[in-house]
Amino acid sequence: MSYLRFEKAVMTNLEESLRRELLRTNRSGAYSSSTLVDCNTRKYHGLLVVPVPELDDENHVLLSSLDCTVIQHGAEFNLGLHKYQGNNYSPKGHKYIREFDASVIPTTTYRVGGVILKRESIFQAYEDRILIRYTLEDAHSATTLRFRPFLAFRSVRQFTHENSVASREYHEVENGIRTCMYAGYPDLYMQFNKKCEFVFQPDWYRGIEYPKEQERGYASNEDLYVPGYFEVPIKKGESIIFAASTSSIKTSSLKKLFQDELTLRTPRDNFYHCLVAAAHQFHNRKPNDDRYLLAGYPWFKARGRDTFIALPGLTLSIGENDYFELVMKTAERGLYEFMEGKPLSVQIYEIDQPDVMLWAVWAIQQYAKYVGRDRCFELYGKLLNDIVKYIKNGKHPNLRLDDNGLVYSDGRDKAVTWMNSTANGHPVVPRSGYIVEFNALWYNALKFCASMAAEHNDPKGAAMLEDIAAKCKQSFVDTFVNEYGYLLDYVDGTNMDWSVRPNQIFAVALDYSPLSQQQMKSVVDICTRELLTPKGLRSLSPKSGGYNPMYVGPQTQRDYAYHQGTAWPWLGGFYMEASLKLYKRTRLSFIERMMVGYEDEMDYHAIGTISELFDGNPPFHGRGAMSFAINVAEILRTMKLLEKYSYQK
Numbered sequence: 001m002s003y004l005r006f007e008k009a010v011m012t013n014l015e016e017s018l019r020r021e022l023l024r025t026n027r028s029g030a031y032s033s034s035t036l037v038d039c040n041t042r043k044y045h046g047l048l049v050v051p052v053p054e055l056d057d058e059n060h061v062l063l064s065s066l067d068c069t070v071i072q073h074g075a076e077f078n079l080g081l082h083k084y085q086g087n088n089y090s091p092k093g094h095k096y097i098r099e100f101d102a103s104v105i106p107t108t109t110y111r112v113g114g115v116i117l118k119r120e121s122i123f124q125a126y127e128d129r130i131l132i133r134y135t136l137e138d139a140h141s142a143t144t145l146r147f148r149p150f151l152a153f154r155s156v157r158q159f160t161h162e163n164s165v166a167s168r169e170y171h172e173v174e175n176g177i178r179t180c181m182y183a184g185y186p187d188l189y190m191q192f193n194k195k196c197e198f199v200f201q202p203d204w205y206r207g208i209e210y211p212k213e214q215e216r217g218y219a220s221n222e223d224l225y226v227p228g229y230f231e232v233p234i235k236k237g238e239s240i241i242f243a244a245s246t247s248s249i250k251t252s253s254l255k256k257l258f259q260d261e262l263t264l265r266t267p268r269d270n271f272y273h274c275l276v277a278a279a280h281q282f283h284n285r286k287p288n289d290d291r292y293l294l295a296g297y298p299w300f301k302a303r304g305r306d307t308f309i310a311l312p313g314l315t316l317s318i319g320e321n322d323y324f325e326l327v328m329k330t331a332e333r334g335l336y337e338f339m340e341g342k343p344l345s346v347q348i349y350e351i352d353q354p355d356v357m358l359w360a361v362w363a364i365q366q367y368a369k370y371v372g373r374d375r376c377f378e379l380y381g382k383l384l385n386d387i388v389k390y391i392k393n394g395k396h397p398n399l400r401l402d403d404n405g406l407v408y409s410d411g412r413d414k415a416v417t418w419m420n421s422t423a424n425g426h427p428v429v430p431r432s433g434y435i436v437e438f439n440a441l442w443y444n445a446l447k448f449c450a451s452m453a454a455e456h457n458d459p460k461g462a463a464m465l466e467d468i469a470a471k472c473k474q475s476f477v478d479t480f481v482n483e484y485g486y487l488l489d490y491v492d493g494t495n496m497d498w499s500v501r502p503n504q505i506f507a508v509a510l511d512y513s514p515l516s517q518q519q520m521k522s523v524v525d526i527c528t529r530e531l532l533t534p535k536g537l538r539s540l541s542p543k544s545g546g547y548n549p550m551y552v553g554p555q556t557q558r559d560y561a562y563h564q565g566t567a568w569p570w571l572g573g574f575y576m577e578a579s580l581k582l583y584k585r586t587r588l589s590f591i592e593r594m595m596v597g598y599e600d601e602m603d604y605h606a607i608g609t610i611s612e613l614f615d616g617n618p619p620f621h622g623r624g625a626m627s628f629a630i631n632v633a634e635i636l637r638t639m640k641l642l643e644k645y646s647y648q649k
Contacts, residue, residue, distance in 0.1 A: 003269045004102040004607055011037060011097040014089070018211075021045075021606040021626050022106055023297055024123040027283040029059070032123050032130050033298060033626070036607070037094040038108075039081040040065060042212040043222070044156045044298035048188070048244045050128045055184050057301070057347070061152040062188045063244045064224050067091075068119070068134065069146040070112050071231075076146070077112040079119075085207040085221055102607060104267050114140045122261050126285060129245035131258050136234045146231050147242065149190055150205065150224040153181035156298065159222035162204040170200070170227055175251040176243075179227055186246040192232060193241040193254035201228040217554025268608050271599045275636050278609035279314040282629045283323070290346065291326040296612055296625040304351040305418060306630055307331055308359035309570065312366035313633025317640040321371055325379065328363070332383055335360060339390050354399035354409040354416050357387045358441035365448045365511065366637075377456050384449050388465065391442075399438075405471030406434050406479065407442045412492075417503075419539065421562035429563050433492025436480055440507040440514070443472045447512035469512075476507070476514040485522035500530050500541035502571045508578035517582075524578050534597030535614035535622075536572030536631075539563040542616070549616030551623040565616040566623070569598060573634025580645050588645055591638070598635050610635065 010016045017037045025031040030050040034040050046061035067080030079093035096110040108119045116138040122131045136143060154160040170179040176191030177198050206223045213220040234240055241254040249257075268274045284292040284302065293314060295306035307327065315324035334346035335357065344351065364384060368376035392401055398416060400408045409416050411432035421428045450465035480487040487504035489497040505527055507513055508520040515523070530541035540547055542565065549565035551558055576594060579587045597620075598610065605611045605622035610631040612624030 002101050002103040003274070004603055006036060006100045006603075008098050011100055012095055014039075014094065017094065020604065022102065023281065023606055023609065023627055024106070024121070025281040025283075025297065026123050026125055026127060026129075027280065027285055028126050028128075029284050029294070030123070030128045031059070031281075031297060032121070034065070036100050037081050037097065038065060039083060039089070039094070040208075041083070041210055042298070043159060043210050043218075043220075045210070046152065046156075048128070048130050049156060049298075050186075050246060052185060056155070058155045058157060059298070060155050060185070062185070062246070063130070063190075064150040064152045066132070066242065066244070067093075067148040067150070068117075069148070070110075070115055070117060071144040071146060072113075072115065072139070072141050077115075079110055079112075079117075080148070082150075082205070083209045083211060085209050103269050104265055105262060109137075114138065115143060117145075122258060122265070124257070124261055125264065127245065128247070129243055129249070131254065131261065132242045133239050133258055134234070134242070135239040136236055139236045142233070143235075144231055144233050145240065146229050148226055148229045149244075150226055151179070151181060151188070152222070152224055153185050153188075159219060160224065162206060162223045162225075166225055168202045168227065170198075172198070173248055176230070177227075178248070181225060189243070189245045189248050190230070191243050191245075191249060191251050191254075192230065193243075193251050194232065196230045196232040198230050199228050202226070215552070216558070271595075271602060272636075272639060274602050274608040275610075275632055275639075276318050278627060278632045279318060279636060281609070281627065282310070282314060282632070286347070290330045291323065292330060292347065293327055293629055295630075296628040298626065300625060300628075301349050302347060303349045304331075304334075304356035305353055305359055307348060308356065308363040310629040310633040311363045312370070313573075313635070313637035314629065316366055316370040317633075317636040321367075324367060328367075328380070331360070332380075335383070335387070339386065339395065352397070354396060354407075355418075355435075355438050355441060357391065357396070357399075358438065358445055361387060361445040361448065362441060362510070365444070368448075368452075373452065373455060377452055381452065381456065384452060385461070388445060388449050392468070401468075403471075404475040404479075405468050405473075406439050406475045408434055409438060411435070411490075419503075419563040421559045423556055423559045428560055431490045431497070433490050433495070434479055435490045435503075436487050437503040437506040439472065439476055439480070440510055443469060443476060443514045444510040444512045446472060473514040477519070480504075480507075481515070481519060484526075485519075486526040487523060499544040499546075500526060501544075502527060502531050502537035502539060502568070502575070505537065505571065505574050505578055509574040509581065520578070520582055524575075524582055527575055527578075532572075532575065533567040533614070533616060533620055534594070534600075535567045535620045536569040537575050538565055538567050538616045539571075540565045540616075547616075551613060551615060562613075567614040567616050567620060569610055569614070569631040570628075570634040572598075573638045576638045577641055580641055585645055588642065591642060595635070595638070595642075 020036045023033045034045045048063040052060045069078045078091035098111045099109045101107045110117045118135040120133045166181045170177045178187045178189045180187045204223045209221045282294045292302040295303045334348045364380045415427040419429045446469035450462045454462035489501045531537040547565045548561040551561045576591050606626035609627040611622030612628040614620045
């Protein structure tokens with residue numbers, strides 16, 4: 001039985017199939033994405049979506065979709081599906097689907113009378129090229145396939161509409177054509193592995209609608225340009241391969257290329273393998289060989305905080321220490337450029353956020369645990385020392401070390417934490433002053449760096465860091481621990497936030513905690529009672545004022561809900577780590593049951609991965625980006641922790 005397999009009943013029911021999305025990437029920033037029935041429901045969906053750095057730093061939809069029509073005895077059966085205005089679906093090709101299987105590569109089986117046609121797609125690694133293989137498994141008469149490409153040539157954040165500027169020009173290439181709708185875009189090459197006929201029949205398909213954009217309060221319809229169609233005869237047992245790319249390819253190589261790419265794929269045959277495959281989708285290799293982790297798909301770039309939170313889970317937890325080092329090499333260059341006040345040569349956004357360096361230390365700490373402290377010190381000892389010195393000496397523009405050992409950050413007018421939603425130019429959650437997770441991370445960084453210094457012949461440096469850590473520990477308890485047993489979220493003079501939020505969990509989960517055992521248990525207990533859901537920790541307790549758990553509606557409405565009760569799986573990862581740290585093996589079965597809530601997501605929203613966030617109330621519906629790096633990372637890291645505690649006696 002396949003792990004990610006859907007029968008006819010699910011595929012032909014649009015309420016079920018349209019909410020399930022599919023994502024494949026090339027590990028260089030390009031991707032292919034749609035729903036399981038190949039009906040695009042987002043403006044971000046497309047068969048070939050690629051970065052065009054000559055234009056901007058956004059992705060661009062070149063080929064939106066490809067409709068395939070089966071022709072026998074002059075009768076045409078179109079397997080495509082599009083949603084048009086007025087809730088009209090056409091040409092309703094989903095009714096021919098008999099099965100969909102994504103356990104290795106996305107595979108759809110269609111049945112039209114006596115015809116059984118299998119469609120398999122694969123995104124070539126590190127190339128802007130989507131490959132689709134059509135195999136005629138059964139047919140009793142001569143069969144022809146007609147392919148109609150729908151072109152967009154636009155940014156993922158925009159729409160295209162019928163216009164007279166779009167070029168209709170095309171040029172024949174080997175077994176296909178190349179075309180380009182607008183100046184500045186690369187040519188789109190559409191080729192087959194065998195001779196085909198292209199019929200030039202230019203037209204615009206008007207009023208195509210994207211319901212996901214409608215739900216989110218955005219404009220939601222556009223027109224797509226179809227230059228004509230390709231026709232290819234196909235025999236029973238024969239396979240035809242279509243390639244769409246920004247570069248030409250020798251068509252005789254397509255069959256071998258498809259098979260070679262297929263052998264590189266890890267089957268998504270269980271929960272763990274799905275997450276490993278999802279982890280690889282965040283990889284982003286640039287032409288200069290810089291390596292990044294994208295924060296999520298389809299709209300996120302590489303961001304500083306997300307990079308360091310996700311890095312251990314997406315690499316070390318699955319035995320890919322080399323990719324950790326490659327990403328860290330690029331990120332380290334960015335950190336030094338920031339500390340030295342130089343223009344950034346790396347494409348990492350928000351590297352100036354005050355907690356980014358603290359998360360970098362945490363990521364390096366995980367490397368030390370997985371790979372070894374000596375190797376860690378060899379590679380990152382200088383960086384650790386320079387980060388702590390930079391903060392200690394007051395060089396950071398928005399992270400001040402006070403005499404009490406705590407770090408202070410001004411977030412009144414600008415969002416400075418991971419709770420970064422804004423409305424009308426101001427933070428929805430203006431966390432400012434002594435921020436609880438910043439100081440938990442700072443204490444952890446001091447203790448870790450002190451231990452590394454002591455081990456590597458720097459007793460003076462170790463003693464200095466231990467002195468600051470001792471001050472920080474006492475001040476942390478005095479500042480954040482309240483009489484109800486949980487931690488204040490932030491304290492800025494007389495202004496303090498008594499809301500029960502998940503940020504306090506870091507003071508327990510991190511290796512070095514400023515809290516006593518009893519204080520840690522109290523924090524975990526309140527998080528369990530008020531914040532825990534099957535999809536992670538809520539960003540705010542239902543008992544706190546302003547609780548807003550449903551991430552729905554127009555942009556402003558969603559901004560006010562983003563961190564006011566929604567549930568986040570990555571926070572659940574730290575919660576599970578805190579629970580295991582405190583209760584050891586006695587919590588194993590509890591944590592294993594929690595993991596079931598995440599495994600349920602493998603076949604529900606974006607199949608094989610984890611959505612950005614979830615509603616804080618049942619049924620905990622997935623929202624936001626279809627795949628989010630820190631969520632996947634923390635679940636993988638938790639799996640590794642479970643393995644560790646399972647072996648402990």
